[in-house]
Amino acid sequence: MRNVAIGFLGTQLDMGRMKRWKPTVGLCTDPGFPLDRLELLHHARNIGLATGIKAEIEAKSPLTEVRLVEMNLDDPWDFEEVYGKLFDFARSYGFDEDRERYHVHLTTGTHVAQICWFLLTESRHVPAHLIQTGPPRRAGDLPKMDVIDLDLSRYNALQQRFDVQARESGDLLRGGIETRDAGYNALIDRVELVAGSSDGPILLTGETGTGKTSLARRIYELKLNRRRVKGRLVQVNCAALRGAEARPMLFGQRRGATGVAGSERTGALREADGGVLLLDEVDALGWDEQSLILQAIETGRYHPVGADHEVTCRFQVLATAGTDLAGLVAQGRFRPDLFAALSLWQFELPPLRDRRADIEANLTHELARVEGLLGRRVGFNSDAAEAWLRFATDPATPWSGNFRDFGGAVLRLCTLAPRGRITRAMVDEDIAALHARWQAAERNEDAQLVAEVLGPEAEVDPFDLVQLAHVLRTCRRSASLSAAGRSLFAVSRAQKATRNDADRLRKYLARFDLDWAAVQEG
Numbered sequence: 011m012r013n014v015a016i017g018f019l020g021t022q023l024d025m026g027r028m029k030r031w032k033p034t035v036g037l038c039t040d041p042g043f044p045l046d047r048l049e050l051l052h053h054a055r056n057i058g059l060a061t062g063i064k065a066e067i068e069a070k071s072p073l074t075e076v077r078l079v080e081m082n083l084d085d086p087w088d089f090e091e092v093y094g095k096l097f098d099f100a101r102s103y104g105f106d107e108d109r110e111r112y113h114v115h116l117t118t119g120t121h122v123a124q125i126c127w128f129l130l131t132e133s134r135h136v137p138a139h140l141i142q143t144g145p146p147r148r149a150g151d152l153p154k155m156d157v158i159d160l161d162l163s164r165y166n167a168l169q170q171r172f173d174v175q176a177r178e179s180g181d182l183l184r185g186g187i188e189t190r191d192a193g194y195n196a197l198i199d200r201v202e203l204v205a206g207s208s209d210g211p212i213l214l215t216g217e218t219g220t221g222k223t224s225l226a227r228r229i230y231e232l233k234l235n236r237r238r239v240k241g242r243l244v245q246v247n248c249a250a251l252r253g254a255e256a257r258p259m260l261f262g263q264r265r266g267a268t269g270v271a272g273s274e275r276t277g278a279l280r281e282a283d284g285g286v287l288l289l290d291e292v293d294a295l296g297w298d299e300q301s302l303i304l305q306a307i308e309t310g311r312y313h314p315v316g317a318d319h320e321v322t323c324r325f326q327v328l329a330t331a332g333t334d335l336a337g338l339v340a341q342g343r344f345r346p347d348l349f350a351a352l353s354l355w356q357f358e359l360p361p362l363r364d365r366r367a368d369i370e371a372n373l374t375h376e377l378a379r380v381e382g383l384l385g386r387r388v389g390f391n392s393d394a395a396e397a398w399l400r401f402a403t404d405p406a407t408p409w410s411g412n413f414r415d416f417g418g419a420v421l422r423l424c425t426l427a428p429r430g431r432i433t434r435a436m437v438d439e440d441i442a443a444l445h446a447r448w449q450a451a452e453r454n455e456d457a458q459l460v461a462e463v464l465g466p467e468a469e470v471d472p473f474d475l476v477q478l479a480h481v482l483r484t485c486r487r488s489a490s491l492s493a494a495g496r497s498l499f500a501v502s503r504a505q506k507a508t509r510n511d512a513d514r515l516r517k518y519l520a521r522f523d524l525d526w527a528a529v530q531e532g
Contacts (some may be wrong), residue, residue, distance in 0.1 A: 012046040015141065016113025018123055019052040031145035033117040036153040038074045040069045043155060046110075047075040051099075054081050091330030093126045100135045112138035113157070135442050141329045155415050157523060181205065182235075183228050187375045190367040197357060204355045205229045206236050211307070213292075213326040213352045215335070222330035223290055226360065229328060230286045239326060241285025249294035256299045256348035257315050264316035266474050277314060279306055283323035292333040292352065293338060300345045307351050327352065328493070362409040362416060369402045375421040388424040394434045398423075410448050419444060459483070464522060474514070478522065481515075485529045491515055 015037060024032045038045050048067065054058040057078075058412040064076040080096055105112065114136060130136040144154035179202045180195075189195055204212065213227065214222040225246075230427060240330045251259060252531070262277025278287065289295075306312045311322050338344035362369070381388055390398065401407055402416075409415055419440055419516045423432045457481035460470055463482055470478060481498060488494035495511025496503065503509045 011109060011111045011115065013044060013109050014047045015045055015113045015115050016049040016136070016138065017051065017117075018119035019050055019056055020118035021059065023118060024063050030064065032063070032066075033143045033153075033154060034115070035066050035070065036075075036145075037117075037141065037143055037155070039070045040083055040153065040155055042152075045071070045074050047077065049077050049079050051079045063144065080261045086121050089122050089126070092120075092122050093129070096123075096126050096130055097135065100130055105137055110143070112136070113141045114138045115141050115143070117141075129207065159188055160529075179232055179235075182232055183225065184377070185224065185228065187368070188371050189365075191360075191365045191369065194360060194365055194368065197359070199230065201225070201357055202232065202436055205232050206238070208236060208355065209326050210354040211352050211472055212354075213331065213335070213356045214328070214359060215331045215356065216332070217361050217412055218332050219414035219416075220359040220361055221413055222332070223288075224329045226290075226330055228287050230288070230377055233286065233326070238283050241279060241283055241325070242323075243286045243288060244278050244282040245288040245290055248289055248291045248299070251295060251299045256296075256302060258301060261321075262314040264314055272374050275315075279312060279325065280314075280321065282325040284293045284519045285325060287325045287327050289327065289329040289352075291332065292329040293333040293335055293344065297343075297345070300348050304345065304351060307348075315463055344443055353499045363405075363407070363410040365403070366403045369416075370399060371475055373399070373402070373418065377424070379417075380421050380424045383421075384424060386430055388430045388432065390432045390437075391434060394432050394437045398432075398437045398441075401437075403433055408448055410451060415444065455479070463524065470522075477508075481518065482529055483516075485526070491526045 013508055017034065018035070020033055024034050026032050034050065035050070038048055050060060050064065059082075060078050064078060064439050067074055067076050077097075081092060083095060085091055093224060112481075114131055116124050116127060119127075127136070128140070131138050133139060140158040142154075142156045142158065182196055182200055182203075183198050189198075201212075204210075212226075214226055227243065230239070233239045246260070255399065257263075258275050258277065259377075260278050262280050263275040289303070307327055310324050311320050313320055335349050335353070337345055339346045339349050377388065402409075411418075422440055424434055455477075456475050459479050459482055460475055461468065464470070480496075483493075484493045484497050488497060490512075492512040495515040498516060499511050505513055516525070519529065
C-alpha cells in the first residue's frame with residue numbers, strides 16, 4: 011500500500027531553526043518510512059516557504075509527490091475555525107483505504123491544530139495514524155519518528171487496564187457479589203456503560219425488594235468515581251411529597267414565607283446541585299407534585315417558597331419505581347411528559363425468583379453483611395445449608411418480597427443461631443414461617459384484586475377467589491382477550507380440535523358479570 015502523509019507547513023520549524031532540522035523534510039526522507047505522497051497544508055502568505063520545502067523534498071526524495079494545499083486560517087489558535095477547516099478538508103478528501111495508508115504529521119502546526127487532528131483521527135473522520143517526529147539526539151543519528159495507532163485494542167497493556175476498570179465498575183454496581191445470571195450481568199454491563207458516559211436521567215423499575223435504591227446509590231458512586239458529578243446524592247422519598255410540605259421539601263423555603271425564625275429550608279434540589287437527585291418511589295408522586303418537579307428537572311430552574319427570584323441549579327436525576335409507569339400513564343395517573351423526561355434510560359431489575367443462579371452468591375454476601383452487623387462469625391451446619399439452598403433455589407419458592415425476604419431470612423437465622431451455628435431445625439422452622447407469610451399475603455392480594463374489580467360487596471367462594479384472581483392478573487398483563495386465553499388454556503387447548511380461547515375466556519368472565527373492558531378498567 012502507498013503511504014500518504016498530511017500535515018501543516020511548520021512556519022518556524024521548517025525554516026531549519028532547530029539544529030537545521032526541518033520536520034517536514036525529515037518526514038519525507040526517513041529511510042525507514044518510504045512516503046509516496048505528502049499533502050502540505052499552508053497559508054497563502056507562506057507560499058514561498060512551502061514552495062522551497064517542496065523543492066527540497068523533491069531533491070532528496072524524488073519518489074515522494076508533494077501537493078501544496080492552501081488553507082488560510084485567520085487565527086490558527088481559534089479552535090472553532092481550525093476544527094471547521096480541517097473537518098471540511100476531511101469531508102472533501104477522497105480517502106482510499108484499500109490502496110493507501112494515511113498518516114497525520116503532528117509535529118508542525120499549533121497545539122490547537124494538534125488537538126483537532128487527534129479528534130478527527132480518533133473519530134475516524136480522518137482514517138489515519140498519527141506521526142510525531144523529532145530532531146536527532148546526536149550528530150549522525152537519524153531523526154526520531156513515532157507512529158501512534160489510535161486503535162487501543164492493539165496496545166495490550168492499555169486494553170488490560172481498561173478491562174480492569176470495567177470489571178471494577180461492574181463489581182461496584184453488583185455490590186461486590188459474583189453474580190452468575192447472564193441476563194442480570196448483561197443488564198449491569200449496560201447500566202455501567204450508560205452511567206459512565208451519559209448525564210441523562212436513569213429510571214430503575216422492578217418489584218419491591220429487587221434492589222432498585224441500592225443500585226441507584228451505587229450508580230452515584232460510579233459517577234463520582236468517573237468524575238461525572240462532584241456533589242452529593244440527595245434521596246427524596248416521593249411517597250412523603252404530599253400537600254403543602256412538598257414545595258418546601260423540594261424547592262426550599264425563605265424565612266419571609268412564614269415570618270418565623272428557623273423556618274428556612276435549603277430544599278432537596280439545592281442540596282443536589284452539582285450532584286444527583288434520587289427520586290425514590292417516583293410512582294407514588296401525586297399529580298400536583300408531578301407537575302412541580304417536571305419543570306425543575308427539565309430546566310434546572312425553580313422558585314423557593316417565599317422567594318422573589320428564580321434559582322438555578324444543575325443536577326443529574328435517578329428515579330426508582332415499583333409500578334409500571336407506562337401503565338400509570340395509560341390510566342391517567344402519571345404525567346406522560348414526566349415519564350418521558352425520566353425514562354431516557356430505563357432498566358427493569360429482575361425479581362429474585364428469576365435469578366436462581368445468583369442465590370448462593372447472594373447468601374455468601376448476606377452472611378458476611380450480617381456478621382458485620384452482629385459482630386460475630388456465623389455459619390450453617392452442612393445439612394442446614396443444603397436444605398436452605400434447596401428451598402431458596404426451588405422454582406416453587408416465590409420470594410414475593412425479593413431481597414427483603416431473602417435478607418430478612420438470613421438475619422433471623424444468624425441472630426438466633428446458638429454458638430454461631432445455624433441448624434437444620436432452625437432452617438425448617440424459618441421456611442415454614444416464610445411459606446405461611448407468603449400464603450397469607452397472596453390470599454389478601456387476591457381478595458383485594460377481586461374486590462377492586464367486582465366491588466367491595468361482592469361475595470366469592472374461596473375456591474373461585476384464587477382462580478378468578480389469577481385470571482384477572484393474566485388479563486391485565488396480556489395485550490388482548492385472545493392472548494390471555496392462550497396463556498390460561500395453554501394445556502387444554504392442545505387437546506381440542508378447534509381452539510377458541512377468547513370465547514372460553516369470555517364465557518368464564520361472564521359468570522361474574524365481567525367483560526374484557528371491565529377487567530382492564532377495574
